Ligand SMILES: Nc1ncnc2c1ncn2[C@@H]1O[C@H](COP(=O)(O)OP(=O)(O)OP(=O)(O)O)[C@@H](O)[C@H]1O
């Protein structure tokens with residue numbers, strides 16, 4: 001038991017302008033969960049893409065199950081037993097769950113695809129994982145959390161012996177995370193080696209045996225999880241100590257900025273009413289699926305409203321589409337950054353400039369490149385986006401740095417209300433603090449901040465007031481200095497409990 005199954009030595013990899021990996025060492029044993037930790041852009045995903053054959057290394061050697069591999073392609077990696085669940089979901093949105101699971105290794109009868117066989121196998125795997133999905137469902141219509149579960153099911157369907165999970169829980173609900181941990185423990189029992197990448201450090205204690213820490217493309221150290229303190233781990237990741245995880249600034253609560261009245265939208269959002277004031281951050285807590293994202297989308301004009309008034313600085317504004325909201329001064333950093341928040345094929349510069357063209361163009365509609373560069377430099381600098389140049393495709397940034405661009409483009413304009421939907425998802429400890437500082441700065445500038453987050457500690461640590469939602473409705477409001485996790489949870493599950501007790 002516990003023999004070394006993967007050993008990577010002196011692995012280097014460069015992209016134009018970046019040395020993503022610099023002589024990195026990595027080792028994985030059978031039957032263990034190895035956490036791979038590091039800040040955004042440290043090189044974690046790149047290293048694991050090399051192990052799974054997605055990228056080829058520039059230098060170094062790689063031994064898997066005792067055999068040395070030079071250039072490994074994805075198919076070979078799969079045959080050796082390596083499966084990877086990518087950080088950014090990689091599903092074909094128009095295909096079904098079963099089709100996605102068997103993509104590239106379809107089951108056939110003669111020359112025909114055997115859909116029934118694939119669907120039956122998919123159903124078995126989904127049942128095994130207790131995932132409530134039908135194999136025929138179209139992936140693009142599923143919420144992010146479910147797509148994530150499909151990725152996991154897909155990886156397991158290949159009978160992987162080395163399973164790499166790159167940020168698997170960032171979009172999962174508490175219950176789904178429990179299911180995932182149960183699956184991970186089972187796989188461990190069967191002798192699988194699991195690489196687990198996560199920025200949610202608090203969850204590591206439930207499953208992790210060892211940790212490997214990287215920083216700036218280099219290997220820093222590995223240790224038994226039990227022998228390390230969290231402060232030690234963080235200090236190794238960041239290269240310095242982080243004193244305040246939730247920096248708080250006190251502001252005078254100012255004028256009323258936004259009133260949302262009687263908002264009804266889609267299947268979920270019912271009679272949502274709240275107000276935002278200058279100088280405060282209002283946290284929206286709740287479980288995944290509570291209707292918070294839907295509320296933000298309806299306000300921003302992405303989804304139609306059935307009813308509801310939006311009053312901004314005392315004046316009613318009519319919002320039919322995002323453009324109306326942006327013009328009025330209400331902006332949104334959405335939850336699903338890849339789909340809604342970024343043009344992944346465009347450069348960082350264009351991503352920041354595009355929604356701000358009205359500020360960058362002269363009267364003839366010509367973009368001022370001086371202004372454009374100033375704006376982009378400011379965003380990249382303020383948020384410490386890790387990139388060699390502004391011309392890098394946004395899709396090539398590390399996950400956390402993508403998020404910074406999504407948030408950053410809105411900071412360039414004088415908005416009155418900034419809505420953040422899960423802004424720290426997939427972001428490292430140090431960058432989280434940067435995002436909090438950013439929200440605090442907006443708050444100090446008199447901008448009303450709406451902060452949707454499923455992570456209770458950060459809502460309690462950063463928001464001034466907490467509104468809790470459950471099942472599309474607001475179930476309560478708490479002052480954050482008085483709020484406890486229990487109170488929030490009780491409000492967040494208010495209707496579920498009623499159903500459970502038959503009320
Ligand atoms: N295809 C690519 N083209 C250009 N640069 C890339 C590419 N892939 C990664 N990089 C760069 O390599 C570095 C390491 O990125 P990587 O995605 O491995 O970081 P990470 O540790 O996974 O970060 P995160 O926690 O944010 O996901 C980053 O500077 C990133 O911008």
Ligand SMILES: [Mg+2]
Nearest residue numbers: 044045087399
């Ligand atoms: Mg990554």
